Amino acid sequence: xxxxxxxxxxxxxxxxxxxxxxxxxxxxxxxxxxxxxxxxxxxxxxxxxxxxxxxxxxxxxxxxxxxxxxxxxxxxxxxxxxxxxxxxxxxxxxxxxxxxxxxxxxxxxxxxxxxxxxxxxxxxxxxxxxxxxxxxxxxxxxxxxxxxxxxxxxxx
Numbered sequence: 001x002x003x004x005x006x007x008x009x010x011x012x013x014x015x016x017x018x019x020x021x022x023x024x025x026x027x028x029x030x031x032x033x034x035x036x037x038x039x040x041x042x043x044x045x046x047x048x049x050x051x052x053x054x055x056x057x058x059x060x061x062x063x064x065x066x067x068x069x070x071x072x073x074x075x076x077x078x079x080x081x082x083x084x085x086x087x088x089x090x091x092x093x094x095x096x097x098x099x100x101x102x103x104x105x106x107x108x109x110x111x112x113x114x115x116x117x118x119x120x121x122x123x124x125x126x127x128x129x130x131x132x133x134x135x136x137x138x139x140x141x142x143x144x145x146x147x148x149x150x151x152x153x154x155x156x
Contacts, residue, residue, distance in 0.1 A: 063094040069139035087116035
């Protein structure tokens, strides 16, 4: 039987310059994420859509969430398999598309982690772990686009 998990956050728009959305260019695309007991995350829209390029946008957060979920499951499954990981860094790439009317979507993502493993580790086994993660990761199981993995390994 499945166990239900609920997640919550408060997303609050902060871009009202005094006249709300009276005009398209009259408001900022800024907002924040507040989760009880955690630091506030300041966000904005994608800069191509009028957002502040210095702030995280929804697309940044989605690709980062996908990468982080994958990383956490990778570390767990590596530990279970006896593969010692000492460092994990990912530079994920989300592939999106937009239609002329402005609608957009992710069409694919590529996770590109560089993983430091103990010298002598079974690199084939270390690499095979990536293929198991989409069976268990909340985020990977929830996205409607393909996710590829291009991992590289450093033996230390």
